[in-house]
Amino acid sequence: MNWDLVFTIANNYALLMWLILAFAPRRDMIMTVLFYGGIGLLACAYAVIIIPLMTGMIDGGGGVPDFTTLAGVQQLLGSPGGATVGWIHYLAFDLFVGLWVARNADKYGFARWLQIPILLFVLMLGPLGLVLYLLLRFTRHNKVADAVVPE
Structure with a gap:
């Protein structure tokens, strides 16, 4: 496989999905496309690759993955197939978090100019971007229960 x-x-x-999330209008159709066409497609790509990679049906360059030891994970992520599938994993989950952040920030009235740097942190540094958003969000609404509902 050409990794x-x-x-x-x-x-x-x-x-491309991140650019749409950051700059396109947040209409229902666009958000649906980002969810299914962005996150869903990346998650499907991950599934299509990880299952044959784990079973040895395709060669990822690192042997059959062993997730039970640090050495096994290092071997997997040190291979072209393992690094690629690991990166797709990050891409899907970070985009999911970015979509949640954007929807939640819209709900609480944060301006787009304030959202964009936070979305950049979510894209580049995942959990750090989420922490930054949660700290920002706390300035407007400190009820934890509301943080889980992105409406």
Whole structure:
């Protein structure tokens, strides 16, 4: 399998989804496309790759993955297939968190100019971006229960 090509396609596709999330109007249709066409498609790509990779049906360059030891995970992530599938995993979950942040920030009336840097942190540093948003959100509404509902 051409892991460089898979990596490039997934990476560029995710970047396109992030640009749409950051700059496009947040209409229902756009948000649905981001959810299913962005996150859903990345998650499907991950599933299509990880299952045959784990069973040895395709060669990821690192042997059959062993998630039970640090050495096994290092071996997997040190291989072209493992690094690619790991990156797709990050892309899907970070986009999911970014979508939640954007919807929740809209709900609480945060301006787009304030959301964009936080979304950049979510894209680049995942959990740190989420923490920054939660701290910002706390300035407007400190009820934890409301944080789980992105409406």
